[in-house]
Amino acid sequence: MVLATDLYQLTMMAAYLEFEMSEPATFELFVRRLPRHRAFLVSAGLEQCIQYLSELTFDGDDIDFLRAHEVFANISGRFFERLRAWKFSGNVAGIPEGVPFFPNEAILQIRAPLFEAQLIETYLLSTINYQVSVASKAARVAMAAGDRTCVDFGSRRAHGPQAGVYAARASYIGGMVATSNLLAGKLCGIPVTGxxxxxxxxxxxxxxxxxxxxxxxxxxxxxxxxxxxxxxxxxxxxxxxxxxxxxxxxxxxxxxxxxxxxxxxxxxxxxxxxxxxxSGDLNEYKIRALLDEGAKIDAFGVGTEMVTSKDHPALGGVYKLVSKQVAGVEQAAMKLSPGKATYPGIKQFWRERDDVGRCVRDVMQLASTGAPSPRATPLLVPIFERGECVYSLPDITATRARCQTEIASLPESLLTIEGFGEYPVEVGADVSELMVRLRAEVGE
Amino acid sequence: MVLATDLYQLTMMAAYLEFEMSEPATFELFVRRLPRHRAFLVSAGLEQCIQYLSELTFDGDDIDFLRAHEVFANISGRFFERLRAWKFSGNVAGIPEGVPFFPNEAILQIRAPLFEAQLIETYLLSTINYQVSVASKAARVAMAAGDRTCVDFGSRRAHGPQAGVYAARASYIGGMVATSNLLAGKLCGIPVTGxxxxxxxxxxxxxxxxxxxxxxxxxxxxxxxxxxxxxxxxxxxxxxxxxxxxxxxxxxxxxxxxxxxxxxxxxxxxxxxxxxxxSGDLNEYKIRALLDEGAKIDAFGVGTEMVTSKDHPALGGVYKLVSKQVAGVEQAAMKLSPGKATYPGIKQFWRERDDVGRCVRDVMQLASTGAPSPRATPLLVPIFERGECVYSLPDITATRARCQTEIASLPESLLTIEGFGEYPVEVGADVSELMVRLRAEVGE
Missing domain, CATH: 3.20.20.70 (Aldolase class I)
Structure with missing residues (x-):
């Protein structure tokens, strides 16, 4: 799967090597804004990202394919030799699966030499964007169904056979009790019914x-x-x-x-x-309407609308450089394009809860700043260190249970499929000051 | 990939075997209606269906997984032995990739023992539904761009890494000139740019x-x-x-x-x-608007909206029993559910063209009836016979070229991204008569 990426990641890698840009940099994978009709998103897809980063190597065929592409005509053999010996060596932090999160909060944070961090962007985005979409939609479907059970029936309308398996997985995390997809049962340990x-x-x-x-x-x-x-x-x-x-x-x-x-x-x-x-083209609104009409339905089979996240079929997750080391000195980075500006610096995202455990607000701060209050807990946890996975992945049923608990602890105003409130994600003073300083510098 | 299917396909297979329902049956995979904003659909995904049917077997792991499922507690070992020895033995006809088609026209027609035809439904649907969606959307994007070139940039927003590859493939068939996805280049032979x-x-x-x-x-x-x-x-x-x-x-x-x-x-x-x-969240409407505004753009990178077919992210392709053999006698079958009725019988779909080769109408008839006119050509061609692939798959660049030619031969009223006409697909008298007879029989 190492070639499941965009060509420009490889051309950039070659240029980085050519110009000895080998110092580490930090990228954050996040969503700029919530899709309309979503009060929160649900983290999902981390397991596939871990598998990918653990197994990623270039084989001879992959390298031959790249060498044959005309774009690399002027690139020296050193680049391809480097690919041949390569294995991911970076650090990764991430939000565990099943945890609700909000815009600008990094789902994944990658710290690695540019050469490595660039390669993995496309795969990580496609995995996270999709599974988060489906887990988030499934959470809404489950919310509408209340104590009725919901099962994923969507494989035939998912975007290909692999998407069907990942939809089963993500929707189970988000609140389905089972899937009809046998391969998802075998590969991911999800209950299968029909x-x-x-x-x-x-x-x-x-x-x-x-x-x-x-x-x-x-x-x-x-x-x-x-x-x-x-x-x-x-x-x-x-x-x-x-x-x-x-x-x-x-x-x-x-x-x-x-x-x-x-x-x-x-x-x-x-x-x-x-x-x-x-069953039959159900979604959260139709389920709610059926129950409001007093339907005598005990369980819902949900397919197309959930596995394609039909009202928002594409989550706009992005992967942005937030910091880089230059001659041994760390420099925060930000983009200024209209509507696409990013929060600079290596950050941590803190969740604060009240006395009964209900979430009150999240705070974005530079990781170096530390907790904003004694009761704040970090969303990002270590996943890889120096290329080795240090995260113990929970069983998917435990992940699903965690998701239920975490969603239930969100402010009640978010726990409705329509007309919900907005959850506060505060930008720490340290990040704000950094932005002002960087704008002044690059604004010239 | 044999378990990339719904559990109920396997339970139905077990019941078919139990009751010795081993005679052949015919299923057609088709779309009931065009999505709004689509004047036609483009056939795509056949190559993956051929690979799947050619390679499909159950290994020991798959069988152990099935045996362990409680639903099969009462099923005899004979069923699992049958799976162990199984290989697809049926006939398949299909519409070649890159050919425009319309509602109720079978993209695939499968003739096989029920036991076999049932198993493959989910995989075929997820493959065809997705690739047809993307190829059809890409055709619209290319239409809007006219003689400007368009490239697929969408992998990061496709529904997982495999969907990114299939989107690259289907959108190339539909009219893109290249993709940014390296794996699609390696696996499918599509030009890769960036x-x-x-x-x-x-x-x-x-x-x-x-x-x-x-x-x-x-x-x-x-x-x-x-x-x-x-x-x-x-x-x-x-x-x-x-x-x-x-x-x-x-x-x-x-x-x-x-x-x-x-x-x-x-x-x-x-x-x-x-x-x-x-680039930047482009679709056919935005491209048209940019060109109308006199934009000095030579090429478009199209991503999210195309690879998710965002305005219609799920194609409702279905797989329906249209005929079965009972005690050696062929019996046409149809479903009567409201809004979900099907056209019964084993059919052929004929395309008639005028003197200059422009398509005039399609005609649905029973396959046994023969051509409706000397200038009609059949849409369905043989793909598998007795489990062996008999179709010589064209090179994907030839498929793309065919798609361009075929789209250009559609009535001009269809060759616009808005306000298009409706293409006539006529139901032959033989099919209509069959429907009347069957409704009378099963209506009781």
Whole structure:
């Protein structure tokens, strides 16, 4: 995966080497602003970033491919030899997965020679941007569903097979209880569940027979899809199977109304314990509306809108140079482009809580300044030191549990899917002073 | 990748085996309706589907993972033995990549035992849904840019590293001339180009020095990013480098106005051949607006909006049973759910052109009916026969060229990014009659 990056990262690396720009620099990966309709974001994707940085090397094929590109025609063999021997040697700090965060807070902070820090930008961004998008959307879906369960059903609409696995993972962290994606279960240890599909019903001689066969194969785990032909008739037919029926699924039509009618049909046949699962282009707003209408739905299968974060399909995470060492002296760096200015300096982000543990505010300060108050805890924790991973990655179920706890500790004004407040992230006096000084210097 | 599918595909497979439902069935993968703002879709992703079907097997690990899942507690060992020995044995037809298509036209048509056809649904959908989305969006971007060149810069905002590669591939087919993604270059044979980044400028002692160094390393391939501090000063500094300068890039601010001023600065210094590249959250509408404003831009770097197909980030491709064999007799199948009804039967999709080769209409007919007219050509071509690939995949550059030609042959009313007409896809009398008959039968 070392070539899963932009060409200009490699050209910049070659130029850095050519001009012996080998001193360390610090980059921060952060989001400039919250997408509309998001009160907070949820950290996710760190595990994949750790795997990537741990395993990253150039093999002979990769180097041959680069050498053959005309852009490197004037670059000496020294560059390619350097790539051949290379392994990530830097320090990384990061916000643990499942932790809510806000704009301008570094999700990852990389301290490494420019040569190395540049290479990894594209991969880290694509991994973090996507998983954060999905975890954040999933948190909203879970919030809307309250104590109903939600399951990821979105693999078929994710942006390719890998995105389906990462969506399962990120949405589990953000609040789903399971996924339908088997590979996500195998690779990431997420619970995998499922129902049945229209094709099965259509492949059988009749709907009655389809239900009987499916239940015979999976007597303890059958959730029947009942809307292939006529939903209410399907519900009646579902009650005909002998033995326990775990659930029925509705995937089309007026889900609120149908769920009430189906509930009556099931209850009339003593199927009180049979759960009603709903699916079909659901999102947090539709779930909220269904529950407001009194829908008798016990679980939601959520797909397309969550795995593509459809209302905000691209998180604008960026990776910016905030400090560099020049002749042994650390120099803070900032960009001044209109609307794209950055906060300079190597920072820490502190979260302050009140007596009952509820988050009150975050504070951005230079890392060298120290905690703004005794009760502030740092968001960034060490992940890599000198190229070695020093972070003990929690089990994904523990990460999911942490996410629930952390979200619950946010100000209540943020815990709504619409009309939420804004969480205060204060810029420390040290950072503000640094900005004034740098603007004066580079403004010329 | 065999587990990159939904659990219910495997449970259905187990039930099919249990009830000896081993006869062949036909599924079609299609889109029900065009996303708003799309006059047509572009076929893409077939290469990955072919790779997947060619290589698909269950290894011991996969089978152990499945066996351990509680849902399979009552399933006999025969099922797992069958998986161990399994290889795709079906027939596949498909629309070649780069060909425009319309709703209800099968992009892929799979004929295989239910057991096999079911398994592959999720992977095929996620691959086709995503690549078609991006190829179709890229076609619009290229249309807006006219004879200016457009390059994919979107990897960092794609939904994970694999999506970045697939976006590069699909957008190249749809009309980009290159990508910044090196892995896409290596794996898919797409031209890779790039410029420079803000980090390089910020890492150097000054902007002047950054430009000098980058140009020294890449004398024939330097496109300098000039907006790190002040764009017009950056443009002046770019003219200070000695030797040829291929291009400058603008990534922020009023691109139309800045490009005109930068053009004047470059021309005043005899840099007539230096091209101006623009980037920064571009899409087809912004490109059109820039050109309408007389922007002096020669090339566009397009990222986020294209690789996420941001205005329609999820294509609703579906995979539906259209026919099955029962006791040796073929039976057409259709779904009746409200808004989700399907066209039954094994179909062919015919494209009719006028005397100058311009597309006039498509016709959906049962495959057994034959061509609707002598000048109609079929969209579906053979891809697999009895599990063996029989399709000779064109080089991706040939596919891209075909895409250009095919799009140019669409009715002119479709070749606009706004206010386009609707292309006629006619439902053959044979299909209509079949629908009436089936509705009567299953409607009971």
């Amino acid at each position: 129902t049945a599909a229209h094709a099965f019903t259509m492949a059988c001689p009749s709907e009655d027979e389809a239900f009987r066969r499916y239940h015979a194969a999976f007597p303890d785990h059958t959730t029947l899809l009942i809307d292939t032909y006529d939903t209410l008739r399907g519900a009646v037919r579902a009650t005909h199977i002998s033995g326990e029926l775990k659930g029925v699924r509705l995937d089309s039509g007026d889900l609120a109304q149908l769920s009430k009618e189906v509930r009556l049909i099931l209850d009339a046949e003593g199927r009180d314990s049979t759960r009603i699962v709903a | 410029t420079a980044a803000h980090a390089f400028t910020m890492a150097c002692p000054s902007e002047d020095e950054a430009f000098r160094r980058y140009h020294a390393a890449f004398p024939d391939h330097t496109t300098l990013l000039i907006d790190t501090y002040d764009t017009l000063r950056g443009a002046v500094r770019a003219t200070h480098i000695s030797g040829e300068l291929k291009g400058v890039r603008l990534d922020s601010g009023d691109l139309a106005q800045l490009s005109k001023e930068v053009r004047l600065i470059l021309d005043a210094e005899g840099r007539d051949s230096t091209r101006i590249v623009a």
